[in-house]
Every structure is written in C-alpha cells, then in structure tokens.
Amino acid sequence: MVFSLALRVTGEYGTAEEVAQDVFLELFRSAEKLSGDDHVRFWLRKVTVHRATDALRRQAHRPESHAEEWMDDAAADGDGGAGVGTVLEARLEELLGSLPEQMRVAVVLRYQEEMLPDDISKLLGQPVATVKSNLQRGLKLLRRKAEITMKEYVR
Amino acid sequence: MNGPEEKDQKMQFEMNNPEMNDPRMREFEQALSRAMQRVEVRAETSAKFLALAEEAERKRLQGGGGFRLIKLSNGGRVFAMPRPSAWMGGAIAAVLAMGVFIGAHVHEQHERKMEAQRQFETAERITDETLARTREQLEQRGINLDQQ
Numbered sequence: 001m002v003f004s005l006a007l008r009v010t011g012e013y014g015t016a017e018e019v020a021q022d023v024f025l026e027l028f029r030s031a032e033k034l035s036g037d038d039h040v041r042f043w044l045r046k047v048t049v050h051r052a053t054d055a056l057r058r059q060a061h062r063p064e065s066h067a068e069e070w071m072d073d074a075a076a077d078g079d080g081g082a083g084v085g086t087v088l089e090a091r092l093e094e095l096l097g098s099l100p101e102q103m104r105v106a107v108v109l110r111y112q113e114e115m116l117p118d119d120i121s122k123l124l125g126q127p128v129a130t131v132k133s134n135l136q137r138g139l140k141l142l143r144r145k146a147e148i149t150m151k152e153y154v155r
Numbered sequence: 156m157n158g159p160e161e162k163d164q165k166m167q168f169e170m171n172n173p174e175m176n177d178p179r180m181r182e183f184e185q186a187l188s189r190a191m192q193r194v195e196v197r198a199e200t201s202a203k204f205l206a207l208a209e210e211a212e213r214k215r216l217q218g219g220g221g222f223r224l225i226k227l228s229n230g231g232r233v234f235a236m237p238r239p240s241a242w243m244g245g246a247i248a249a250v251l252a253m254g255v256f257i258g259a260h261v262h263e264q265h266e267r268k269m270e271a272q273r274q275f276e277t278a279e280r281i282t283d284e285t286l287a288r289t290r291e292q293l294e295q296r297g298i299n300l301d302q303q
Contacts (some may be wrong), residue, residue: 004193028289032296040298092190111184112191149259 001041001113002048008108009052017058019051026051030044045113046123049105056101095145103138110135 001022007016026047027034034040096104109120117135121128188244 001193007194008191034296034298036297037299107187108191111187112193114188139180139184139187142187143180146183 001065002086004112005045005048005108006052006055008093008096008112009105010055010059011047011093012059015055016052019048022051023048040053042122042123045109045115049123050108053101053105091146095142095149098145099141103134103141106131107138107142131154 003016003020006019006023007013010016010019023044027044030043033042074097096107099107105124106120109115109123110117115123117128120126120135121131124131
C-alpha cells in the first residue's frame with residue numbers, strides 16, 4: 001500500500017522507495033500513538049500522500065499544468081470504450097503522471113485504494129466538493145489523454 | 156468493502172454532472188479500477204525499510220555513527236552507510252571518472268570494495284536482527300505490518 005501509493009503519486013520508482021523509507025521511519029517514531037489497523041491504515045495513507053506530494057514538488061519536472069486546455073476539448077470527440085481502457089492499462093503510470101497533483105492524488109486514492117470521496121476528504125483535509133471536483137476533472141482529463149494516446153497508436 | 160454489489164455501487168460515485176453518468180465514462184471508470192491494482196514492493200525490501208528506520212533512529216538517539224539519514228541536493232533523502240563506506244564509494248567513483256586505472260589502484264579498489272561489501276553484509280545482519288524486534292514491538296501495539 002505505502003509503496004504503491006508513493007509510486008503512483010510521484011511517478012518514479014526511486015523516489016517512491018525514498019518516500020516509503022521515510023514513512024516507515026515516521027511509523028516507527030509514531031507507533032506508540034497508533035492503535036488498531038484502521039488507525040494505522042489511515043495514518044499510513046495520510047503520511048504517504050504528504051511525503052509523496054512533497055517529493056513531487058521537489059522534482060524538476062512538474063505535472064501537466066494546463067488542464068483547462070484539455071478540458072475544453074474533452075467533449076469534442078472521443079470513444080471511451082474498450083480501446084481506451086487498453087491504452088489506460090498499458091500506459092497508466094505515464095497518463096497518471098500527466099495529471100495535476102491534486103487530481104492525481106484524488107484519482108489514486110479513489111481507484112487504487114478504493115476510498116470514497118468522504119474518506120478522501122477526511123484524509124486530505126479538503127471539502128468533499130473539492131475532492132469530487134478533482135476526481136471528476138481528473139477522470140475526464142485522464143480519459144481525454146487516453147483517447148489521444150490511442151489515436152497516436154492507430155496513426 | 157463488504158461485497159461485490161456494494162463495491163460496484165461505491166465505484167460509481169454520485170456526482171451531479173450528467174457526463175459522469177455517461178455509460179462510456181462508467182466503462183472508463185471500470186477500466187481505470189482494473190488498471191489501478193496496487194504495485195507491491197517486495198516483502199524483503201519493505202522489511203529492510205523498517206529495520207533501517209529503527210537502526211537509524213537508534214543511532215540518532217545515541218548521537219552518531221551507523222546509518223545516517225542524508226539530505227540530497229535534489230531534496231531527496233537516503234540512508235547512508237557508515238562513513239568509511241561512503242568515503243570509499245566516492246574515492247572509487249572519482250578514480251573511475253578520471254580514467255586512472257593503474258594496477259596498484261585497481262588492487263586497492265578491489266580491497267576497498269571487499270571491505271565495503273563486508274561492512275554491508277554486517278549492516279544487513281544488524282537489520283535482520285532489529286527487524287524481528289521491531290515487528291514484535293509493533294504487534295504488541297496491535298499493528299500487523301503484513302496487512303498494511
């Protein structure tokens with residue numbers, strides 16, 4: 001869970017390992033304050049997301065920051081079917097890496113960790129509406145990029 | 156998650172935007188869920204992280220020596236081996252960079268490499284010992300790392 005979350009947020013294996021090391025160090029320091037699996041799971045997700053986003057911000061390259069441009073075109077065309085799903089599975093890390101940070105975190109928590117928007121909201125300390133908006137926009141953007149990637153393959 | 160039906164319902168999070176109710180978008184969501192399986196780090200690596208963390212913390216509290224948490228120029232952090240190994244790594248890298256390959260140096264490097272390897276193996280043995288103790292301590296607090 002810790003490593004996978006870190007990998008999908010940072011997009012880099014080595015960075016994810018560093019984040020995981022950090023989280024385990026922090027776990028050791030905080031173990032006395034934690035009680036029960038649910039508490040530990042919540043704590044691990046929270047600290048991992050914080051550490052991973054910190055690492056992401058330190059990286060030289062930034063994720064896609066012109067989300068609106070992609071959004072504007074999103075309704076123009078699109079297939080959204082099995083072909084896009086295949087591209088998604090094959091190029092998941094790359095596509096995720098192109099999402100802006102907040103959208104990426106929300107999408108990873110929702111679809112990898114299977115968390116509900118309410119729970120994501122508590123974990124990130126954001127309003128539920130913000131989480132839903134990030135999920136919705138992230139999903140649309142991801143779909144749009146998957147469609148374009150698929151067309152490039154076909155060409 | 157309690158069952159497949161509940162899971163399916165939850166996977167389709169309710170939003171007011173009609174676009175999100177588009178069957179193609181739902182299909183995309185399902186494809187995304189399938190693609191987003193967790194990537195698990197190897198169990199040994201995970202165990203080593205934990206042991207390194209304990210060792211680093213113990214040494215830090217004792218005020219020096221052993222593994223050190225080093226901040227890199229790019230902002231990242233790594234656990235470093237004890238000082239002699241770090242120094243030897245730098246020396247070997249410098250020799251390689253300059254292209255200086257004189258027999259004596261090669262022999263010296265080999266000796267240093269063997270010494271570094273011995274130190275690393277010693278460090279690994281320490282982590283194995285501390286791992287069992289750390290697991291035991293965490294389990295006493297109700298934390299089972301295998302389930303995390």
